Amino acid sequence: MIETPSKRVSVEPFPVVGRETSINRAVVLSTALAIIDGEGVEGLSMRRLGKALDRNPMTLYRYAENKAALLDGVVETVLEQLVVDPSDRDWRGQLHAVAYGYRRLALEHPNVVPLLVTRPLATPLGLRSPGTLRYLEAILELLVRAGFTPEDALHIFRAVFGFLNGHILNELQEVVEKPEETDDLLRLGLHRLPLAEFPRLRSMATVMAHYDGRDELERGLAILLEGLATASPPSSAEA
Structure with missing residues (x-):
């Protein structure tokens, strides 16, 4: 079945933080995150x-x-919650865990996902806040310790997070138009498409209606990590 993560998290009535509570940057950012x-x-x-x-x-x-x-x-606040263990000797297992951690954060904060994908592009690496770079540092350390060259480590990071961002954007897009319908073609609204122009898309209504984000992530990761390990095998440590 389609996973339907909640896209709206209720915000407390004003004020979220009262006058009696002192504020700092962490409180300001967590409140901004709640609003988003x-x-x-x-x-x-x-x-x-x-x-x-x-x-x-x-x-x-x-x-x-x-x-x-x-x-x-706000992006920093979210990314600082992403746990990476650079000392893990099983680099594939660790990247697998990181991928699921990233997906969990995205499903918890779907309105932040566009920021996670686009905000880093607006700032050169050296000017970004440390909290947005620690996971990158840890993943590169993980891969270099596993025996990958720095160039291959960076390539693997980019490939994995390019895949993750694309997967999450796909998973969060609205698919179901009418949840109460039992016919998949009607549920997805694909009956509106002319059959002569979109026969294949209409015929795949049931496949799309039963999209499983977790399974899709698992299959994609398996293919990606195996391919990366084969194309750029580490020179030392167990792959």
């Missing part, structure tokens, strides 16, 4: 954040100089 979870990126503004924190919005600029910096901080 509940209302999307478009719902986040300094004014909105100020209301949630019961603070004058102008006081928040000491924690983020503008909305762009705030969004970068």
